[in-house]
Amino acid sequence: MITPSEIQSVKQRYGIIGNSPLLNQAILVAMQAAPTDMTVLITGESGSGKESFSKIIHALSLRKHGKFIAINCGAIPEGTIDSELFGHEKGSFTGAHEARKGYFEVTDGGSIFLDEIGEMPLGTQARLLRVLENGEFIKVGSSKVQKTNVRVITATNVNLLKAVEKGKFREDLYYRLNTVPIYVPPLRERGEDVVLLFRKFTGDFSEKYHVKPISLDAQAQELLMRYAFPGNIRQLKNIAEQISLLEENREVNAQTLSKYLPADTTRLPMALGSGSSGDHIDFSERDLLYKVLFDMKKDMNDLKKLVLESYQNGGINSSIMQKHQGLFEDMDSGFSQKENMESGPSYQVPLVLEAQKNSSLNNDDYEEDAIEDIIHEEDDNSLSLEKKEKEMILRALRKHNNKRKYAASDLGISERTLYRKIKQYEIE
Numbered sequence: 001m002i003t004p005s006e007i008q009s010v011k012q013r014y015g016i017i018g019n020s021p022l023l024n025q026a027i028l029v030a031m032q033a034a035p036t037d038m039t040v041l042i043t044g045e046s047g048s049g050k051e052s053f054s055k056i057i058h059a060l061s062l063r064k065h066g067k068f069i070a071i072n073c074g075a076i077p078e079g080t081i082d083s084e085l086f087g088h089e090k091g092s093f094t095g096a097h098e099a100r101k102g103y104f105e106v107t108d109g110g111s112i113f114l115d116e117i118g119e120m121p122l123g124t125q126a127r128l129l130r131v132l133e134n135g136e137f138i139k140v141g142s143s144k145v146q147k148t149n150v151r152v153i154t155a156t157n158v159n160l161l162k163a164v165e166k167g168k169f170r171e172d173l174y175y176r177l178n179t180v181p182i183y184v185p186p187l188r189e190r191g192e193d194v195v196l197l198f199r200k201f202t203g204d205f206s207e208k209y210h211v212k213p214i215s216l217d218a219q220a221q222e223l224l225m226r227y228a229f230p231g232n233i234r235q236l237k238n239i240a241e242q243i244s245l246l247e248e249n250r251e252v253n254a255q256t257l258s259k260y261l262p263a264d265t266t267r268l269p270m271a272l273g274s275g276s277s278g279d280h281i282d283f284s285e286r287d288l289l290y291k292v293l294f295d296m297k298k299d300m301n302d303l304k305k306l307v308l309e310s311y312q313n314g315g316i317n318s319s320i321m322q323k324h325q326g327l328f329e330d331m332d333s334g335f336s337q338k339e340n341m342e343s344g345p346s347y348q349v350p351l352v353l354e355a356q357k358n359s360s361l362n363n364d365d366y367e368e369d370a371i372e373d374i375i376h377e378e379d380d381n382s383l384s385l386e387k388k389e390k391e392m393i394l395r396a397l398r399k400h401n402n403k404r405k406y407a408a409s410d411l412g413i414s415e416r417t418l419y420r421k422i423k424q425y426e427i428e
Helices: 004-014 021-033 050-059 081-086 122-134 160-165 171-177 193-209 218-226 232-246 254-258 286-312 318-323 363-382 385-399 404-411 415-424
Strands: 040-043 068-072 111-115 136-138 145-147 151-156 180-183
Touching (some): 004 050, 021 050, 021 180, 040 050, 050 111, 050 151, 122 136, 122 151, 122 171, 193 218, 193 232, 218 254, 385 404, 385 415, 404 415
Parallel strands (some): 040 180
């Protein structure tokens, strides 16, 4: 039986910070599965630390003296992934100037960690299934069957059962991989672990930059624990580094901390706590969709307030327009604010409002038409999911100077998904 002290020893060895029950349960299952040769499927959001669990399993296994290789299936182009994993013979395809050993041949007797297994092409999935069932593989361009003895550990941030239903993942492979499921909880499910991790990161950065460590007051700690952290541990580490480097006052309060937490990030609907991979959503694209829907909901709520206030005040006057000017900032026929705000804002009135001056309609007819026109205009500008998704991708790319790796992390999707979206929207 594994004791709490043994779990704590593993945490210290691999630099795992935290004491949440979900985290301890994940470590316990990893320690129990390690001495066996059973395949393990690690599920959890991007940035939650799944690779650390693969290292724990290998280090505590009978294969600990063999090789360990971690492969990101989502980062390997579809045309070369078979060659990377299983090797190829000389002349088997254009550019194959010499024979090459694949990862399954190189790690014979060791362990291989396949991250983002949900991104693996269907043809490669069939080859992987043969390795798992018979320990056999064939190099690209060869007809010779080779043997390998490799422990396979996999991880994913998508719902593989949903992928099976959509025909994107083999059902037989899913059940072969899911022999031992391990659920790594996201940061928002780990309670006070967030504060402990923040303290660890800021302590490391204080040594790196030779500055005094950052400390959070009680309200700042509460704010940190309430935040959703869609980027999980990676995002928390980036925030800790920014604060350590930029803040002169080393005692940080909630107001200061809030400047480093993106305001438009909301706790998204998630399936919580069961630990089964079937209970988790596709984190790569569905998170992005939820963000778009929340933005749309906010725009519509603002529009309702504007229409209600204009109706109650007998028309849209300057004070109402000033209060709701943000609603019209990216509308082609929107208000254009002049430089001197203090002397009273001046706006270019949309055509639907200008028509009120010369209209022969009575006030009730006008109000109904105006409301309908405004809503139609809002629909044209805000209710396109593709437009919103494209805007968010462009914003992330600009923020990170077109570095796709960091933009994908910020959006909560894989680099492969981001690359596909860039091609889909023809983004330069």
